Amino acid sequence: MDHTIKAYKALLQAFVGAGYQFQKFEDYLVSPLAGKVVIMRHDVDEKAENALKMAKVEYDLGVVSTYFFRIVKQSDKPDVIREIASMGHAVGYHYEDLSLAEGDFEKAIESFERNLTYFRQYYPVKVVCMHGSTSSKFDNRLLWERYNLSDYGILGEPYLSLNFDEIFYMTDTGYAWDGGKYAIRDVVVNNHGLHFHSTKQVVECIKSESFPKQSMILAHTLWSDNLLQWVWLHARELLRNNVKRTARKNGIVAKAYNGLVKLYWK
Numbered sequence: 001m002d003h004t005i006k007a008y009k010a011l012l013q014a015f016v017g018a019g020y021q022f023q024k025f026e027d028y029l030v031s032p033l034a035g036k037v038v039i040m041r042h043d044v045d046e047k048a049e050n051a052l053k054m055a056k057v058e059y060d061l062g063v064v065s066t067y068f069f070r071i072v073k074q075s076d077k078p079d080v081i082r083e084i085a086s087m088g089h090a091v092g093y094h095y096e097d098l099s100l101a102e103g104d105f106e107k108a109i110e111s112f113e114r115n116l117t118y119f120r121q122y123y124p125v126k127v128v129c130m131h132g133s134t135s136s137k138f139d140n141r142l143l144w145e146r147y148n149l150s151d152y153g154i155l156g157e158p159y160l161s162l163n164f165d166e167i168f169y170m171t172d173t174g175y176a177w178d179g180g181k182y183a184i185r186d187v188v189v190n191n192h193g194l195h196f197h198s199t200k201q202v203v204e205c206i207k208s209e210s211f212p213k214q215s216m217i218l219a220h221t222l223w224s225d226n227l228l229q230w231v232w233l234h235a236r237e238l239l240r241n242n243v244k245r246t247a248r249k250n251g252i253v254a255k256a257y258n259g260l261v262k263l264y265w266k
């Protein structure tokens with residue numbers, strides 16, 4: 001079984017065993033480590049309790065990472081945020097202000113600032129990362145065509161601050177390391193000639209020393225050892241991937257899907 005806490009632990013152990021260091025995104029922006037580095041990133045879209053489980057596994061292995069929290073109730077769990085920060089991990093803001101404000105830039109930057117201040121009561125947030133908001137027509141990153149991240153004390157945003165030609169980018173979107181094809185906004189062109197499906201393949205690549213020296217890995221917080229949850233989440237992702245694919249060609253399906261997504265996050 002892939003995408004379990006056990007599989008996640010095996011992935012981290014492979015990196016540690018192969019001599020990789022883990023660096024928080026905010027630290028990498030200021031003074032990037034040379035040599036083998038992994039910038040581990042978690043977008044906590046939902047299931048914040050799972051984030052805690054993943055954070056503990058990391059903590060036990062001496063690994064640091066960055067958890068990006070959303071302002072929605074499925075993600076914004078103060079106790080979880082506090083505990084994750086206390087383990088030495090970094091906390092970032094997974095912003096979606098422009099899509100929530102339906103494209104109103106002034107409203108969006110106001111809520112961005114307010115939400116940032118809110119998260120800063122738990123951790124001195126220095127990095128942000130857009131939420132894809134696939135059901136919205138507004139790309140949250142557009143905010144930075146009008147405003148400056150640095151005016152809000154922000155050091156960086158993965159999609160704007162990193163060169164993914166140099167840093168290998170890997171995401172578990174759609175429950176597979178090659179599931180990026182289902183993503184709509186989280187799209188990064190892969191010029192590294194490496195493609196993985198399962199975590200086992202990634203582990204083998206690390207062990208054979210052919211994994212890139214520098215990478216950013218996005219692991220959502222849907223990795224679970226709870227069998228029932230695992231089955232349910234996999235079925236849901238499979239359905240979601242199919243609906244997303246159909247929605248691209250069919251406007252009615254797209255509309256229905258977007259309406260349901262909005263309802264879910266309300």
Ligand SMILES: [Zn+2]
Pocket residue numbers: 043044045094130131132133
């Ligand atoms: Zn997200």
